[in-house]
Amino acid sequence: MLNQTTLQALVDSFEGRTIPPYVLAATLATELNSTKQTAKQLSLCSKNAQAITARADEWGKGFSGITDYINVTANIMISLADSVGELAQGLTKASVKSVFEQKMAANLDRLSDKAFQNHPELHQLKEDILKSADQFTEKNLNAVVLLKKNLREIKDCNRTLNSIVAICRIEASRAGPFQDSLWAIADTIEDAVLRLKDRILMGDRLMNLME
Protein backbone atom coordinates (compact mmCIF):
# COMPACT_ATOMS: atom_id res chain seq x y z
CA MET A 1 0.00 0.00 0.00
CA LEU A 2 1.15 3.50 -0.76
CA ASN A 3 1.85 6.11 1.88
CA GLN A 4 2.66 9.78 1.47
CA THR A 5 6.39 9.11 0.94
CA THR A 6 5.98 6.27 -1.55
CA LEU A 7 3.31 8.20 -3.45
CA GLN A 8 5.72 11.14 -3.75
CA ALA A 9 8.43 8.73 -4.97
CA LEU A 10 5.97 7.39 -7.53
CA VAL A 11 5.17 10.91 -8.80
CA ASP A 12 8.87 11.86 -8.85
CA SER A 13 9.78 8.74 -10.81
CA PHE A 14 7.84 10.09 -13.80
CA GLU A 15 10.23 13.07 -13.85
CA GLY A 16 7.61 15.60 -14.88
CA ARG A 17 5.91 13.33 -17.42
CA THR A 18 2.14 13.11 -17.11
CA ILE A 19 1.12 10.00 -15.23
CA PRO A 20 -1.36 8.27 -17.54
CA PRO A 21 -4.91 8.41 -16.15
CA TYR A 22 -5.22 4.63 -16.48
CA VAL A 23 -2.29 4.21 -14.09
CA LEU A 24 -3.89 6.55 -11.54
CA ALA A 25 -7.29 4.86 -11.86
CA ALA A 26 -5.83 1.38 -11.46
CA THR A 27 -3.73 2.56 -8.50
CA LEU A 28 -6.85 4.06 -6.92
CA ALA A 29 -8.72 0.75 -7.33
CA THR A 30 -5.87 -1.11 -5.63
CA GLU A 31 -5.35 1.40 -2.85
CA LEU A 32 -9.04 1.53 -1.91
CA ASN A 33 -9.47 -2.23 -2.12
CA SER A 34 -8.48 -2.52 1.54
CA THR A 35 -11.39 -0.21 2.46
CA LYS A 36 -13.77 -3.03 1.69
CA GLN A 37 -11.79 -5.49 3.80
CA THR A 38 -11.76 -3.06 6.72
CA ALA A 39 -15.51 -2.47 6.40
CA LYS A 40 -16.09 -6.24 6.37
CA GLN A 41 -14.04 -6.55 9.57
CA LEU A 42 -16.22 -3.83 11.09
CA SER A 43 -19.36 -5.70 10.15
CA LEU A 44 -17.94 -8.81 11.82
CA CYS A 45 -16.95 -6.75 14.82
CA SER A 46 -20.55 -5.54 15.20
CA LYS A 47 -21.74 -9.17 15.21
CA ASN A 48 -19.19 -9.92 17.91
CA ALA A 49 -20.42 -6.93 19.90
CA GLN A 50 -24.00 -8.20 19.56
CA ALA A 51 -22.98 -11.55 21.00
CA ILE A 52 -21.20 -9.91 23.93
CA THR A 53 -24.11 -7.61 24.71
CA ALA A 54 -26.52 -10.55 24.57
CA ARG A 55 -24.40 -12.38 27.14
CA ALA A 56 -24.04 -9.21 29.19
CA ASP A 57 -27.84 -8.85 29.37
CA GLU A 58 -28.62 -5.77 31.54
CA TRP A 59 -24.97 -4.66 31.57
CA GLY A 60 -24.84 -4.61 27.78
CA LYS A 61 -28.13 -2.81 27.05
CA GLY A 62 -26.49 0.56 26.42
CA PHE A 63 -23.96 -0.90 24.03
CA SER A 64 -26.41 -3.12 22.15
CA GLY A 65 -28.18 -0.06 20.73
CA ILE A 66 -24.96 0.96 18.98
CA THR A 67 -24.12 -2.35 17.32
CA ASP A 68 -26.79 -1.95 14.64
CA TYR A 69 -25.38 1.45 13.68
CA ILE A 70 -21.92 -0.06 13.31
CA ASN A 71 -23.25 -2.84 11.11
CA VAL A 72 -25.37 -0.54 8.92
CA THR A 73 -22.48 1.92 8.44
CA ALA A 74 -20.07 -0.93 7.66
CA ASN A 75 -22.47 -2.34 5.06
CA ILE A 76 -22.89 1.06 3.41
CA MET A 77 -19.10 1.28 3.26
CA ILE A 78 -18.79 -2.18 1.69
CA SER A 79 -21.23 -1.18 -1.02
CA LEU A 80 -19.44 2.16 -1.60
CA ALA A 81 -16.05 0.41 -1.75
CA ASP A 82 -17.46 -2.01 -4.35
CA SER A 83 -18.72 0.90 -6.38
CA VAL A 84 -15.36 2.71 -6.16
CA GLY A 85 -13.58 -0.46 -7.34
CA GLU A 86 -15.91 -0.88 -10.31
CA LEU A 87 -15.74 2.79 -11.26
CA ALA A 88 -11.94 2.88 -11.03
CA GLN A 89 -11.56 -0.28 -13.11
CA GLY A 90 -14.03 1.08 -15.67
CA LEU A 91 -12.04 4.29 -15.76
CA THR A 92 -8.82 2.33 -16.37
CA LYS A 93 -10.36 0.58 -19.38
CA ALA A 94 -11.95 3.73 -20.79
CA SER A 95 -8.68 5.67 -20.37
CA VAL A 96 -6.80 2.99 -22.29
CA LYS A 97 -9.37 3.16 -25.11
CA SER A 98 -9.14 6.93 -25.06
CA VAL A 99 -5.37 6.70 -25.65
CA PHE A 100 -6.00 4.64 -28.79
CA GLU A 101 -8.61 7.06 -30.11
CA GLN A 102 -6.23 9.96 -29.56
CA LYS A 103 -3.42 8.11 -31.33
CA MET A 104 -5.70 7.33 -34.25
CA ALA A 105 -6.88 10.94 -34.44
CA ALA A 106 -3.27 12.18 -34.33
CA ASN A 107 -2.33 9.80 -37.14
CA LEU A 108 -5.26 10.97 -39.26
CA ASP A 109 -4.18 14.54 -38.60
CA ARG A 110 -0.82 13.81 -40.18
CA LEU A 111 -2.38 12.71 -43.46
CA SER A 112 -1.76 15.04 -46.35
CA ASP A 113 -4.41 17.40 -47.73
CA LYS A 114 -4.20 15.42 -50.95
CA ALA A 115 -5.21 12.24 -49.13
CA PHE A 116 -8.29 14.00 -47.75
CA GLN A 117 -9.10 15.43 -51.21
CA ASN A 118 -8.81 12.06 -52.93
CA HIS A 119 -10.59 10.19 -50.16
CA PRO A 120 -13.29 12.46 -48.73
CA GLU A 121 -14.55 9.56 -46.59
CA LEU A 122 -11.47 10.16 -44.41
CA HIS A 123 -13.14 13.36 -43.12
CA GLN A 124 -16.00 11.26 -41.79
CA LEU A 125 -13.60 8.72 -40.29
CA LYS A 126 -11.69 11.50 -38.53
CA GLU A 127 -14.92 13.02 -37.24
CA ASP A 128 -16.09 9.64 -35.96
CA ILE A 129 -12.81 9.04 -34.17
CA LEU A 130 -12.85 12.48 -32.58
CA LYS A 131 -16.46 11.97 -31.54
CA SER A 132 -15.59 8.63 -30.01
CA ALA A 133 -12.58 10.18 -28.23
CA ASP A 134 -14.90 12.89 -26.84
CA GLN A 135 -17.32 10.24 -25.64
CA PHE A 136 -14.53 8.46 -23.77
CA THR A 137 -13.36 11.74 -22.30
CA GLU A 138 -16.89 12.51 -21.13
CA LYS A 139 -17.29 9.01 -19.74
CA ASN A 140 -14.03 9.42 -17.85
CA LEU A 141 -15.06 12.80 -16.47
CA ASN A 142 -18.36 11.34 -15.28
CA ALA A 143 -16.52 8.46 -13.65
CA VAL A 144 -14.22 10.90 -11.84
CA VAL A 145 -17.26 12.87 -10.57
CA LEU A 146 -18.87 9.66 -9.31
CA LEU A 147 -15.63 8.49 -7.73
CA LYS A 148 -15.35 11.78 -5.87
CA LYS A 149 -18.94 11.47 -4.67
CA ASN A 150 -18.34 7.92 -3.42
CA LEU A 151 -15.15 8.94 -1.69
CA ARG A 152 -17.02 11.77 0.06
CA GLU A 153 -19.68 9.30 1.20
CA ILE A 154 -17.02 6.90 2.52
CA LYS A 155 -15.53 9.84 4.37
CA ASP A 156 -18.97 10.65 5.89
CA CYS A 157 -19.35 7.02 7.01
CA ASN A 158 -15.95 7.17 8.63
CA ARG A 159 -16.90 10.32 10.50
CA THR A 160 -20.01 8.53 11.77
CA LEU A 161 -17.86 5.62 12.92
CA ASN A 162 -15.50 8.00 14.66
CA SER A 163 -18.45 9.41 16.65
CA ILE A 164 -19.62 5.89 17.43
CA VAL A 165 -16.22 5.10 18.99
CA ALA A 166 -16.74 7.77 21.65
CA ILE A 167 -20.24 6.49 22.44
CA CYS A 168 -18.91 2.92 22.53
CA ARG A 169 -16.35 3.87 25.15
CA ILE A 170 -18.98 5.59 27.31
CA GLU A 171 -21.31 2.58 27.10
CA ALA A 172 -18.44 0.12 27.62
CA SER A 173 -17.48 1.91 30.84
CA ARG A 174 -21.01 1.22 32.13
CA ALA A 175 -20.92 -2.47 31.29
CA GLY A 176 -19.47 -3.67 34.60
CA PRO A 177 -17.82 -7.10 34.19
CA PHE A 178 -18.13 -6.83 30.40
CA GLN A 179 -16.28 -3.53 30.25
CA ASP A 180 -12.99 -4.98 28.92
CA SER A 181 -14.65 -6.96 26.12
CA LEU A 182 -16.67 -3.98 24.93
CA TRP A 183 -13.70 -1.65 25.34
CA ALA A 184 -11.80 -3.98 22.98
CA ILE A 185 -14.63 -3.61 20.46
CA ALA A 186 -14.26 0.17 20.67
CA ASP A 187 -10.49 -0.22 20.13
CA THR A 188 -11.11 -2.33 17.02
CA ILE A 189 -13.48 0.26 15.58
CA GLU A 190 -11.07 3.08 16.36
CA ASP A 191 -8.24 1.21 14.66
CA ALA A 192 -10.46 0.66 11.60
CA VAL A 193 -11.40 4.35 11.52
CA LEU A 194 -7.73 5.32 11.45
CA ARG A 195 -6.92 2.83 8.69
CA LEU A 196 -9.89 4.03 6.66
CA LYS A 197 -8.87 7.64 7.17
CA ASP A 198 -5.44 6.82 5.80
CA ARG A 199 -6.88 5.14 2.69
CA ILE A 200 -9.40 7.95 2.13
CA LEU A 201 -6.55 10.45 2.27
CA MET A 202 -4.64 8.40 -0.30
CA GLY A 203 -7.79 8.29 -2.46
CA ASP A 204 -8.05 12.09 -2.27
CA ARG A 205 -4.41 12.50 -3.28
CA LEU A 206 -4.80 10.19 -6.26
CA MET A 207 -7.98 11.99 -7.31
CA ASN A 208 -6.09 15.29 -7.12
CA LEU A 209 -3.40 13.86 -9.39
CA MET A 210 -6.08 12.81 -11.87
CA GLU A 211 -7.23 16.39 -12.11
Place this chain on the structure above:
Amino acid sequence: MLTKTLWENNTHKWIICGRDPEKPDRIIDTNQYMIKTHNRLLIMDPGGIELFSAMLNSALEYSAINEITDLFASHQDPDIISSLGLWDRALPKARLHAPWLWEGFIRHFGMEHTEYVRIPDEGGEIDLGAVRLTLVPAHYLHSSGNFNVYDPQLKVLMSGDIGAALEPGQPPLFVENFSEHTKHMEAFHKRWMPSNKAKQHWIDRVRKLPIEYMAPQHGRIFKGDDVKRFLDWFEALEVGSAIL
Protein backbone atom coordinates in the same frame (compact mmCIF):
# COMPACT_ATOMS: atom_id res chain seq x y z
CA MET B 1 -8.52 -12.01 -14.25
CA LEU B 2 -7.27 -14.80 -12.04
CA THR B 3 -4.19 -13.59 -10.14
CA LYS B 4 -2.56 -16.15 -7.90
CA THR B 5 0.76 -16.67 -6.15
CA LEU B 6 2.14 -20.00 -7.36
CA TRP B 7 5.49 -20.43 -5.64
CA GLU B 8 7.51 -18.40 -3.21
CA ASN B 9 10.52 -18.43 -0.92
CA ASN B 10 11.95 -15.78 1.36
CA THR B 11 13.29 -13.64 -1.50
CA HIS B 12 10.66 -13.71 -4.21
CA LYS B 13 7.41 -15.10 -5.48
CA TRP B 14 5.95 -16.22 -8.79
CA ILE B 15 2.47 -15.01 -9.68
CA ILE B 16 0.26 -16.12 -12.54
CA CYS B 17 -2.32 -13.87 -14.20
CA GLY B 18 -4.72 -15.47 -16.63
CA ARG B 19 -8.05 -17.19 -17.22
CA ASP B 20 -9.59 -13.74 -17.70
CA PRO B 21 -13.38 -14.15 -17.91
CA GLU B 22 -13.70 -10.71 -19.52
CA LYS B 23 -11.30 -11.55 -22.34
CA PRO B 24 -12.97 -11.27 -25.76
CA ASP B 25 -13.82 -14.81 -26.99
CA ARG B 26 -11.79 -14.73 -30.19
CA ILE B 27 -8.53 -13.93 -28.42
CA ILE B 28 -6.33 -16.85 -27.49
CA ASP B 29 -6.06 -17.37 -23.73
CA THR B 30 -2.64 -16.53 -22.32
CA ASN B 31 -0.78 -16.98 -19.06
CA GLN B 32 1.16 -13.99 -17.83
CA TYR B 33 3.72 -14.53 -15.08
CA MET B 34 5.20 -12.04 -12.66
CA ILE B 35 8.12 -12.31 -10.26
CA LYS B 36 7.92 -10.09 -7.20
CA THR B 37 10.87 -9.32 -4.96
CA HIS B 38 10.64 -6.98 -1.98
CA ASN B 39 11.02 -3.89 -4.16
CA ARG B 40 10.80 -4.95 -7.80
CA LEU B 41 8.36 -6.62 -10.13
CA LEU B 42 9.13 -8.37 -13.41
CA ILE B 43 6.29 -9.10 -15.82
CA MET B 44 7.02 -11.93 -18.24
CA ASP B 45 5.22 -11.94 -21.59
CA PRO B 46 2.84 -9.18 -20.43
CA GLY B 47 0.34 -9.93 -23.18
CA GLY B 48 -1.71 -8.13 -25.75
CA ILE B 49 -3.46 -4.79 -25.80
CA GLU B 50 -6.84 -6.29 -24.91
CA LEU B 51 -5.48 -7.64 -21.64
CA PHE B 52 -3.64 -4.53 -20.59
CA SER B 53 -6.19 -3.05 -18.15
CA ALA B 54 -6.67 -6.35 -16.36
CA MET B 55 -2.91 -6.95 -16.24
CA LEU B 56 -2.27 -3.46 -14.88
CA ASN B 57 -4.82 -4.03 -12.11
CA SER B 58 -3.23 -7.38 -11.28
CA ALA B 59 0.31 -6.01 -11.22
CA LEU B 60 -0.70 -3.11 -8.98
CA GLU B 61 -2.04 -5.57 -6.43
CA TYR B 62 1.60 -6.50 -5.82
CA SER B 63 3.63 -3.37 -6.57
CA ALA B 64 3.39 0.35 -6.96
CA ILE B 65 3.78 1.41 -10.59
CA ASN B 66 7.36 2.67 -10.10
CA GLU B 67 8.37 -0.72 -8.68
CA ILE B 68 7.45 -2.48 -11.91
CA THR B 69 10.99 -2.26 -13.21
CA ASP B 70 11.34 -5.06 -15.75
CA LEU B 71 9.41 -6.57 -18.63
CA PHE B 72 10.42 -9.69 -20.49
CA ALA B 73 9.27 -10.67 -23.97
CA SER B 74 10.19 -14.21 -24.98
CA HIS B 75 9.62 -13.25 -28.60
CA GLN B 76 7.81 -10.76 -30.81
CA ASP B 77 4.27 -12.10 -31.11
CA PRO B 78 1.28 -9.81 -30.44
CA ASP B 79 -0.11 -12.03 -27.67
CA ILE B 80 3.27 -11.66 -25.97
CA ILE B 81 4.02 -7.96 -26.15
CA SER B 82 1.59 -5.88 -28.21
CA SER B 83 0.63 -4.03 -25.01
CA LEU B 84 4.15 -2.55 -24.92
CA GLY B 85 3.03 0.94 -26.05
CA LEU B 86 0.74 1.17 -23.02
CA TRP B 87 3.28 -0.20 -20.55
CA ASP B 88 5.80 2.22 -22.03
CA ARG B 89 3.61 5.14 -20.97
CA ALA B 90 2.63 3.58 -17.67
CA LEU B 91 6.04 2.62 -16.30
CA PRO B 92 8.32 5.51 -15.41
CA LYS B 93 11.59 3.58 -15.58
CA ALA B 94 11.43 0.11 -16.99
CA ARG B 95 13.64 -2.20 -18.99
CA LEU B 96 12.37 -4.60 -21.58
CA HIS B 97 14.46 -7.76 -21.87
CA ALA B 98 13.85 -9.23 -25.31
CA PRO B 99 15.75 -11.04 -28.09
CA TRP B 100 18.19 -8.74 -29.89
CA LEU B 101 16.80 -10.13 -33.13
CA TRP B 102 13.40 -8.54 -32.63
CA GLU B 103 14.31 -5.06 -31.45
CA GLY B 104 13.40 -3.26 -34.65
CA PHE B 105 10.16 -5.19 -34.85
CA ILE B 106 9.07 -4.92 -31.23
CA ARG B 107 9.64 -1.16 -31.26
CA HIS B 108 6.72 -0.98 -33.71
CA PHE B 109 4.43 -1.57 -30.73
CA GLY B 110 5.48 1.87 -29.41
CA MET B 111 8.46 2.46 -27.17
CA GLU B 112 9.75 5.86 -26.10
CA HIS B 113 10.72 5.63 -22.45
CA THR B 114 11.54 1.99 -21.87
CA GLU B 115 15.10 0.71 -22.23
CA TYR B 116 15.47 -2.22 -24.63
CA VAL B 117 17.88 -4.77 -23.17
CA ARG B 118 18.98 -6.97 -26.08
CA ILE B 119 19.32 -10.63 -25.17
CA PRO B 120 22.13 -12.20 -27.21
CA ASP B 121 21.50 -15.50 -28.99
CA GLU B 122 23.43 -17.47 -26.36
CA GLY B 123 21.14 -16.21 -23.57
CA GLY B 124 21.87 -14.23 -20.44
CA GLU B 125 20.43 -13.21 -17.10
CA ILE B 126 17.90 -10.91 -15.53
CA ASP B 127 19.23 -9.71 -12.18
CA LEU B 128 16.39 -8.63 -9.90
CA GLY B 129 18.69 -8.23 -6.91
CA ALA B 130 17.02 -10.87 -4.78
CA VAL B 131 17.12 -13.41 -7.59
CA ARG B 132 19.10 -13.96 -10.78
CA LEU B 133 17.08 -15.50 -13.57
CA THR B 134 18.66 -17.40 -16.43
CA LEU B 135 17.54 -16.71 -19.97
CA VAL B 136 17.57 -20.03 -21.76
CA PRO B 137 17.77 -20.00 -25.58
CA ALA B 138 14.76 -21.63 -27.22
CA HIS B 139 15.22 -20.43 -30.79
CA TYR B 140 12.79 -21.67 -33.43
CA LEU B 141 10.44 -22.88 -30.72
CA HIS B 142 8.57 -21.32 -32.28
CA SER B 143 10.07 -17.92 -32.97
CA SER B 144 13.51 -17.65 -34.59
CA GLY B 145 14.65 -15.49 -31.67
CA ASN B 146 13.13 -16.92 -28.51
CA PHE B 147 14.00 -17.41 -24.82
CA ASN B 148 12.69 -19.17 -21.72
CA VAL B 149 13.20 -17.89 -18.18
CA TYR B 150 14.67 -20.25 -15.59
CA ASP B 151 14.59 -19.60 -11.87
CA PRO B 152 17.34 -21.71 -10.26
CA GLN B 153 16.11 -21.01 -6.72
CA LEU B 154 12.53 -22.17 -7.15
CA LYS B 155 13.38 -24.48 -10.07
CA VAL B 156 10.75 -23.03 -12.37
CA LEU B 157 11.06 -22.83 -16.15
CA MET B 158 8.80 -20.32 -17.88
CA SER B 159 8.73 -22.09 -21.23
CA GLY B 160 6.78 -19.65 -23.42
CA ASP B 161 5.02 -21.46 -26.25
CA ILE B 162 6.74 -24.77 -25.48
CA GLY B 163 4.26 -26.95 -23.63
CA ALA B 164 1.39 -24.72 -24.69
CA ALA B 165 -2.07 -26.25 -24.92
CA LEU B 166 -5.21 -24.92 -26.52
CA GLU B 167 -8.16 -25.89 -24.40
CA PRO B 168 -11.63 -24.38 -24.43
CA GLY B 169 -13.16 -22.81 -21.33
CA GLN B 170 -11.27 -22.19 -18.12
CA PRO B 171 -9.07 -25.25 -17.55
CA PRO B 172 -7.36 -25.84 -14.18
CA LEU B 173 -3.91 -24.32 -13.68
CA PHE B 174 -2.01 -27.62 -13.47
CA VAL B 175 -1.87 -30.70 -15.69
CA GLU B 176 -3.78 -33.45 -13.91
CA ASN B 177 -3.59 -36.31 -16.41
CA PHE B 178 -0.63 -36.02 -18.78
CA SER B 179 -1.80 -38.59 -21.37
CA GLU B 180 -5.17 -36.89 -21.56
CA HIS B 181 -3.50 -33.50 -21.84
CA THR B 182 -1.39 -34.36 -24.90
CA LYS B 183 -4.41 -34.12 -27.19
CA HIS B 184 -4.59 -30.39 -26.41
CA MET B 185 -0.88 -29.90 -27.21
CA GLU B 186 -0.21 -32.06 -30.24
CA ALA B 187 -1.59 -29.96 -33.08
CA PHE B 188 -0.11 -26.80 -31.60
CA HIS B 189 3.41 -28.22 -31.40
CA LYS B 190 3.27 -29.91 -34.80
CA ARG B 191 2.20 -26.68 -36.49
CA TRP B 192 3.96 -23.95 -34.53
CA MET B 193 7.29 -25.64 -33.87
CA PRO B 194 9.15 -25.72 -37.18
CA SER B 195 12.36 -27.63 -36.46
CA ASN B 196 13.12 -31.07 -35.02
CA LYS B 197 16.77 -30.10 -34.75
CA ALA B 198 15.98 -26.99 -32.68
CA LYS B 199 13.56 -29.04 -30.60
CA GLN B 200 16.22 -31.64 -29.76
CA HIS B 201 18.78 -28.95 -29.00
CA TRP B 202 16.39 -27.35 -26.48
CA ILE B 203 15.46 -30.70 -24.91
CA ASP B 204 19.13 -31.60 -24.41
CA ARG B 205 19.71 -28.22 -22.81
CA VAL B 206 16.78 -28.22 -20.37
CA ARG B 207 17.25 -31.85 -19.36
CA LYS B 208 20.37 -30.68 -17.56
CA LEU B 209 18.34 -28.26 -15.42
CA PRO B 210 16.57 -29.32 -12.25
CA ILE B 211 12.98 -28.31 -13.01
CA GLU B 212 10.08 -28.66 -10.58
CA TYR B 213 7.59 -26.67 -12.61
CA MET B 214 7.34 -25.87 -16.31
CA ALA B 215 5.04 -22.93 -16.92
CA PRO B 216 3.94 -22.31 -20.53
CA GLN B 217 2.29 -19.19 -21.90
CA HIS B 218 -0.90 -21.03 -22.88
CA GLY B 219 -2.70 -23.76 -20.99
CA ARG B 220 -1.70 -25.71 -17.94
CA ILE B 221 1.47 -25.87 -15.86
CA PHE B 222 3.52 -29.09 -15.60
CA LYS B 223 4.81 -30.17 -12.22
CA GLY B 224 7.16 -32.87 -10.95
CA ASP B 225 7.25 -35.98 -13.13
CA ASP B 226 5.00 -34.38 -15.74
CA VAL B 227 7.94 -32.15 -16.73
CA LYS B 228 9.96 -35.25 -17.65
CA ARG B 229 6.90 -36.78 -19.33
CA PHE B 230 6.56 -33.64 -21.42
CA LEU B 231 10.21 -33.71 -22.50
CA ASP B 232 9.90 -37.39 -23.51
CA TRP B 233 6.64 -36.73 -25.35
CA PHE B 234 8.06 -33.67 -27.13
CA GLU B 235 11.21 -35.58 -28.10
CA ALA B 236 9.16 -38.28 -29.78
CA LEU B 237 6.87 -35.82 -31.57
CA GLU B 238 7.64 -35.04 -35.20
CA VAL B 239 7.25 -31.26 -35.42
CA GLY B 240 6.97 -28.91 -38.36
CA SER B 241 4.85 -31.53 -40.04
CA ALA B 242 1.27 -30.41 -39.55
CA ILE B 243 0.55 -29.49 -43.17
CA LEU B 244 2.95 -31.83 -44.91
